[in-house]
Amino acid sequence: xxxxxxxxxxxxxxxxxxxxxxxxxxxxxxxxxxxxxxxxxxxxxxxxxxxxxxxxxxxxxxxxxxxxxxxxxxxxxxxxxxxxxxxxxxxxxxxxxxxxxxxxxxxxxxxxxxxxxxxxxxxxxxxxxxxxxxxxxxxxxxxxxxxxxxxxxxxxxxxxxxxxxxxxxxxxxxxxxxxxxxxxxxxxxxxxxxxxxxxxxxxxxxxxxxxxxxxxxxxxxxxxxxxxxxxxxxxxxxxxxxxxxxxxxxxxxxxxxxxxxxxxxxxxxxxxxxxxxxxxxxxxxxxxxxxxxxxxxxxxxxxxxxxxxxxxxxxxxxxxxxxxxxxxxxxxxxxxxxxxxxxxxxxxxxxxxxx
Numbered sequence: 001x002x003x004x005x006x007x008x009x010x011x012x013x014x015x016x017x018x019x020x021x022x023x024x025x026x027x028x029x030x031x032x033x034x035x036x037x038x039x040x041x042x043x044x045x046x047x048x049x050x051x052x053x054x055x056x057x058x059x060x061x062x063x064x065x066x067x068x069x070x071x072x073x074x075x076x077x078x079x080x081x082x083x084x085x086x087x088x089x090x091x092x093x094x095x096x097x098x099x100x101x102x103x104x105x106x107x108x109x110x111x112x113x114x115x116x117x118x119x120x121x122x123x124x125x126x127x128x129x130x131x132x133x134x135x136x137x138x139x140x141x142x143x144x145x146x147x148x149x150x151x152x153x154x155x156x157x158x159x160x161x162x163x164x165x166x167x168x169x170x171x172x173x174x175x176x177x178x179x180x181x182x183x184x185x186x187x188x189x190x191x192x193x194x195x196x197x198x199x200x201x202x203x204x205x206x207x208x209x210x211x212x213x214x215x216x217x218x219x220x221x222x223x224x225x226x227x228x229x230x231x232x233x234x235x236x237x238x239x240x241x242x243x244x245x246x247x248x249x250x251x252x253x254x255x256x257x258x259x260x261x262x263x264x265x266x267x268x269x270x271x272x273x274x275x276x277x278x279x280x281x282x283x284x285x286x287x288x289x290x291x292x293x294x295x296x297x298x299x300x301x302x303x304x305x306x307x308x309x310x311x312x313x314x315x316x317x318x319x320x321x322x323x324x325x326x327x328x329x330x331x332x333x334x335x336x337x338x339x340x341x342x343x344x345x346x347x348x349x350x351x352x353x354x355x
Contacts, residue, residue, distance in 0.1 A: 001185050004093045005086040007170040009222040015067035020046040041246045055173040074303045078163045080115040093171045097164035112149045114300050140298050188245035192217040212239040264341040270314050276307050283330040
């Protein structure tokens with residue numbers, strides 16, 4: 001079990017209200033066995049969240065100070081500082097803290113820049129102090145974000161120690177309740193390492209995993225609303241999937257719109273986000289890859305992929321893999337289908353397209 005990843009995801013979910021209980025509340029009333037089973041599984045995770053929250057006893061204001069998402073970036077500086085040590089290196093909580101105590105300034109600059117979702121004029125992560133200052137002084141960065149970035153850099157040691165203390169506290173509780181946690185994690189590990197899962201994942205057309213040398217799955221108890229995809233091209237071509245124990249069930253529910261099972265309300269929720277609407281509008285005329293979209297909208301790559309994941313889950317966006325990149329485009333047929341459903345629901349009349 002990756003305790004660092006699980007501790008990070010727990011702190012971020014609680015700080016930002018992305019809890020299992022909230023996901024349950026946001027789901028429409030279960031209409032079939034799949035939805036009912038997913039809700040039962042989410043109740044299981046909600047109970048664990050409550051146990052960890054109660055026993056770790058971390059003040060909410062402290063949680064929010066370090067782990068509250070920056071504006072609409074869907075991540076925090078604390079999350080970015082520790083995330084790569086959890087996903088790419090799979091370090092223990094203690095080793096990750098030690099690494100950040102002694103890591104280069106460049107790593108800190110890159111992590112902060114990734115959190116606030118901006119790039120310098122060359123569209124690369126900052127490698128010098130001057131580039132870092134230009135990045136956080138970008139006009140798209142708010143004054144509060146700039147102050148937060150500078151405070152993190154100036155008080156780096158205290159910042160790492162404070163976040164590390166919270167991570168250790170959560171890890172301690174997870175170890176204490178291992179008799180509850182480990183059976184769930186073992187089932188998830190068996191599921192996500194099975195050939196059957198990779199066959200289904202490949203059939204989903206989210207990504208063509210056959211072109212990667214290796215595929216690694218990192219599992220978290222507290223990340224259930226979608227999948228997070230990372231790429232590692234050095235030294236080998238590796239696809240890294242970060243998933244919650246029941247994330248694939250959530251993905252499957254959202255993708256059932258292709259079979260007419262996802263409700264119009266579910267799709268409307270996905271499109272209620274302005275950034276996703278902007279992405280859909282742009283992809284209508286511009287087939288693009290993730291990094292290109294990141295530059296276009298001034299958002300971090302992780303944030304872009306989170307939005308793309310939700311749009312792909314609803315089959316509103318299609319993806320195709322080339323030798324260098326995964327390209328995304330609008331699924332016009334599926335978008336028309338949704339608009340037809342919405343028109344029938346709101347005005348009771350069918351739409352006729354002049355194709």
